[in-house]
Amino acid sequence: MNRFRTPLLWPLAALVALLVFNALASPGFFDVEWKDGRLYGTVVDICNQGARVPMLLALGMTLVIATGGVDLSVGSLMAVSGAVAAVQVNAGASLGQAVGLALLLCSGLGLVNGVLIAKVRLQPIIATLVMMVAGRGLAMLLTGSQMVPFKHEGLTFLANGAVGGLPVPIPLVLGVALLAGVALRGSAWGLFIEATGDNETASRLAGLPTGGVRLLVYAFSGLCAGMSGLLEASNIAAADPARMGDTRELDAIFAVVAGGTALTGGRFSLAGSLVGALLLQTLTLTLYNQNVPPAVAPVPKALVILVVCLLHSPKLREQWGRWRSPSPA
Template sequence: MNSAFNSPTWHKLKWPLAALMLVLLYNYFYTPGFFQIEMKAGRLFGSLIDVLNRAAPVMIISLGMTLVIATGGVDLSVGAVMAISGAIAALLIAKGFALPLVLMISLGVAIVAGVWNGLLIGYFKVPPIVATLILMVSGRGVAQLLTGGNHIPFKHAGFEFIGRGYLAAIPFAAVLTLLLFITFVIISKRTAAGLFIEATGDNEVASRYAGVQTRVVQFAVYAACSLCAGIAGLIATANLAEADPSAAGIGLELDAILAVVIGGTALQGGRYFLAGSLMGAILLQTLTTTILTRGVPTQWTQVVKALVIIIVCLLQSEVFRRSFQRKPATA
């Protein structure tokens, strides 16, 4: 741990970083103007800034998802929670509620959704995939019911700032992501929460016997993940200046899981790595932007992402790695 290159952080970060460098290198040579950053009216513009701005929702969700996956679970409902929080915010704005109240109510509902997941998983021991799948599908039903299946457009400068605004020349969404990241890191490193989460993911029964309140941990991580999804939903809704309950957050659950897995957090749980997840999300968005600027039809992005996640999981699989090594001399 003496030099920066020996630290475990570097060790885990090097693969996603290498992949990101590769994509950036490709863009450096083949996409003209990819690295250009301009200052226009006190705001930064350019492809890289655009990547950061667009990656914000996935980055934020991947923070919460990292904690959930670290406990050995998974949350498939993030897309639906995004749709719900966005729909509620848009409806309240349209009704003329004050901004703080709108934010509190829509994020409060997101937390309730997470508590619901935590209740099913922690107390009733429903497998996380199924518990969150229920919310994934019925949650979208709820969002569509709230808005009557319509798009809800609105005009509100304060709320739109969340998705479109700039703070000190940087997109506000990116600043928000950074703040959330710092908060999550402080909670994991400076309090015992990180230890409890890893212990629960490593061995739930043993942790419970050792005095860790595993149910409370599960409650907290699912609530945190839903809160993140709620914030992401607000950003997406504010950015579009309308709520679209049938399209908001579709397929984002895979993106978030992919970002976490690329970042070096194992799906079995027990170890997690927040910076890696952010890196994974940025890598994904850079890849998507690259695909789009190369003129490849949008439909292909889903196919490419699906293939990337399988390849990354294979690379992480012990069995797969071993099959490329020579038979060890000793058993």
């Protein structure tokens, strides 16, 4: 398991440090309570909120970044997904129909990203920027630019219900991560993704389906965004086309990079990204608990992320080693 040692170390250390700080600064932080057949508490909230958006998005984003790309459209695709589901249930569709259609559409739009990148050979940042703008527009179109509230027990259960005492998003994201991990490492897709990100030309010349790899990761990223959008809409029992998922793609990128997957592509760690996302969510809540005004909260957040990313840099670690043991001149 040496693959997991280095990428996980720093985000985990940062997470633990943050938790220790919270334990000291806000008494009752770790209190967990069993009520009406489910768990309540700050820690559960962090996991729940973390699972709903950053963790899910980070799963898809990890694979995209591992191929050396980036997906800026996930925030907008969240809005598309929420809008489709809300409009569908309001039109009397069943839960399965609404969810199925939303996920299908988001995976399809992710696939379009993949086609633009793998076949049309657009730069990932441009292709997904186009989809980011187009997706937001599509969500507006579907909802008539209005917030769409809905009353549908099944759909609201997704974010508010509990399975085995845990809020649904937690087991859901763990399940998706586990499935993805087993699928990628049990087949050769994991290797193909890492190879494509490390050297695309060499991978193509070794017979790898590099185009197929790209289609797959962008479609998966779209699917993850779709799931996240459903949970986000379910949480407030409404789809808000203008604000849903706004700038959340950046959270996902932060989580992935903090989790030890390099933006230049190659090696990836799903577990690292999940920890990175959890770190981000804990940080958000910590700042809120410390009464840092939401408007300035991004500043300390950015600093912590910077530190974690710097810790990942091999160059910096080498420099650090040089400071500690200056060689004889």
